[in-house]
Amino acid sequence: MRLVMLGSPGSGKGTQAAVLARELSVAHISTGEIFRQNIKDRTELGMKVKQYTETGELVPDSIVIAIVADRLGRDDCRTAGFILDGFPRTVPQAAALDEWLEKEEMPLSRVLELRVERDILMRRLTGRRHCAICRIDYNIVFKPPRTEGRCDKCGGALVLRADDSEESIARRLDVDAAKTRPLHQYYEEKNLLTTVDGSKEVTAITVEILEKLGRSVASASAAGRAN
Ligand code: AP5
Secondary structure, eight states: OEEEEEEOTTSSHHHHHHHHHHHHTOEEEEHHHHHHHHHHTTOHHHHHHHHHHHHTOOOOHHHHHHHHHHHHTSHHHHHHOEEEESOOOSHHHHHHHHHHHHHTTOOOOEEEEEEOOHHHHHHHHHHEEEETTTOOEEETTTBOOSSTTBOTTTOOBEEOOTTOSHHHHHHHHHHIIIIITHHHHHHHHTTOEEEEETTSOHHHHHHHHHHHTTOOGGGHHHHHHHO
8 A cells, every 4th residue: 555645734544544554554754853853863874854844834845755765665655555645745746756656566556645724734733742752642622631731651841843833834835735635636636636534533534544545443442552
C-alpha cells in the first residue's frame, strides 16, 4: 500500500496517518515531523528550515524532494509500503514524486484527502498542545489532559507547537489555499483521489478510510484502541 495523505493544516493528517500506518503496517513519513526533529537536534537541515516552518512558509521544494526521495528509497518503504503525510504540498513536488515512483516502479495506490472547514481547523490548531518532555499530543478542546496544562503520563508542562501561533496558523492556511489546493485537481485527473469528511470523530474517519481502501472494518476496533 503506497498512500499520500492530503489536507489543510489541522485537518488531521498526522493523527490519521499514524493510525493507518499501524493498521496497514506501512512506514509513516511526515515531512513536518522530520523538520521538527532536525530543528530540535539543531542539525544543519534543522537550521536551514527553522525560519520557514515557524513562520508558516513552505520549505523550498528542492530541500523537501531530496529528503523524501532518500526516505522512500529505504527498504521498509520498498517492501511494506508507506503513507506520506504532508508531502507533496506543491505541484512541482507532486511531479517530482511521480517521476521518482515511476522510475522505481512503485506506483501510488491512493491519495486520501481530508476535508475540514476553516473554522474547525482554527479551533483544532489553536487548541493543540504537546508535552514538553514526552511529546504526547493533547488538544485543550478535543482531547484535554486530566489536569489542565499537565501531561497525563509524565506530568510535564503542555506547550504550543512553534508554528501554532495565530499569525503562523493564518499564514499556513493561506499558503495551503494557494499552493496545496491545486493538488486536488492534480490527483483527481489521475483518478487517484479519495475525499473523506475530516470533521467527524477520529475513529469514524479511520473506519471510513479503511472502508474506502477496501480493508476490513473489523480493524476499526484496533484503530479505536490506538487512539
Ligand atoms: P506539518 O507538520 O505537515 O504541519 P501542517 O500541514 O500545518 O499540519 P498539522 O500538523 O498542523 O496538522 P495535521 O493535518 O497533521 O493535523 P493533526 O493530526 O496534527 O508541516 C509543518 C511545516 O513544515 C509546514 O508549515 C512547512 O513549513 C513545513 N513542511 C512540511 N512539509 C512540507 C512540504 N512538503 N513542503 C514544504 N514545506 C513543508 O491534528 C491537529 C489537531 O486537531 C490536533 O490537536 C489533533 O489532536 C486534533 N484532531 C485531529 N483530528 C481530529 C478530529 N477528527 N476531531 C477532533 N480533533 C482532531
